[in-house]
Amino acid sequence: MNLSRTIAMLLLPLLLAGCASSGNQAANDPLEGFNRGVYAFNDELDNYVIGPASRGWTRVTSPDVRNSVSNFFHNLESPGYILNDLLQGKPADAGRETLRFVVNSTVGILGFFDPASSWLGIEGRPEDFGQTLGTWGVDSGPYLVLPLFGPSSPRDATSYPVAYYTNVLTYVAIDTLTFGTLTAVNIVNSRAELEGAARFRDDAAIDPYVFTRSAYRQYRRNALYDGNPPMSDDPYSDFLEDMDADPDI
Template identity: 45%
Template sequence: MFLVAGALTMAGCASTGNHAETSAEQAAAMTGRADPFEGFNRSMYAFNSGLDKYFLKPVSDGYKWVTPDFMETGVSNFFSNLKGINVVLNDLLQGKFQQGAADAGRFLTNTTIGVGGLIDVASQFGLENNIEDFGQTLAVWGVDEGAYLVLPIIGPTTLRDGGGLILDKAANPGTYVPGTSVLEGISDRANAEGALNFINEAALDPYVFTRESFMQYRRHLVNDGKTDQGHYEWEADVAMDEVDDNTAAAKAEGSEDISVSGSEEQTVADAKAWRSEAFDDMLKSYQQASMKMDRLSQGKLSIRN
């Protein structure tokens, strides 16, 4: 679905010779503009990771152990359907009236025939699960995305999306029912295991990987899937240049005469080879989980069908 993988592959082949030096400098400048609060963000990323490891994961594991699979799926479907109200509202605010009618039909179908949204009947009828939120609406209205932020528990966002999140919560009926947010958070984390393991095992720098994946995914939503190949090329350069800089700094701390071993060279080569696939997989995880992304930690959720 996404066109990102091809652009990232091309970016990996483009950084050679003098262009590599220019690209590194420009990528560093772009990173500074997109992530001016990196120190704070990395601290919050570490905090969220610790909270997940010692509290959220054990709770979600217990939930998965005592809850039958069909019930887990039903709970997940319920909260996804509940956000259908937000989707329809934002469709209208963005002037997407035809899509709004389809999304309203999806919400009504799942709410009635699907027993309050516990069963995703609408998908069987061919009604697509569109993703629209107030962050996207603000973008359509011309509001700049602002700096990247990592917030406690909520995870990755931007200044614009953070403001939109407040409106999203206010428009969601579940916000006003005590205990609903807690159950939704547990359900979200229970469904996130695969994607969280993927990011921790696959990424050379999980923070950079998460940031670039999130920013690309949000821009993909804002543009309704119409991507700018050149834009993603630069973002790929940003991610890999930061990793390369960190590697170079680590070697400099040891000895200037130490060369990279064959195994290390192979590791870097492998990382660049599967970079496109990794980003594409993460973007797909974000798409599947977008209806739940305002809940917790890293935003890397993979919802079980």
């Protein structure tokens, strides 16, 4: 998927949602008042704590270091990906993810490097319990913004406890302080990687809340179908195909 298609997938739902109304009923957001309050809290936390910390982290680290840190934490989450692949009836994907985990944990030096992708061509594909429930036919439910965690839904919120108990870090951290420190590094590093996207959202969106809600839903729908959502259900497919075919876009 090229950049123009990605941006379009983010912007089109925003524009349509904005034209529809404050649209909490049409947008399946009956908790919009509550959600906006939590969104504002998260936004302030990002403005005054996480955002500045991530920019400081960016100043003292290189892109290669940040990428290695990201690889490390994603590798620790691999058992959860494997479990959810199995629960979704995808044993071949579970096997590939298991091979990735073994190779990156050993040859990749605890996952700081990703030889499974660079040498073997085995790309990682995160799977979580929200996607598993979606595969089983469970409806996502209304849009929900969680303190600290951000955009979610009742179905996707189930991912967090499952992810906690399937993360290697949960079992190898020496003590609470170590676990908390590593978790903070993960949060700050992840936020640093999203700096460009955060700026794009703030600069492009008339209402960042609506933009975030729409973009999150598109992202989760894409994840549920492993990057190949049914085109028959995609109201933007023809437009997006035209964009990809136009070399001037």
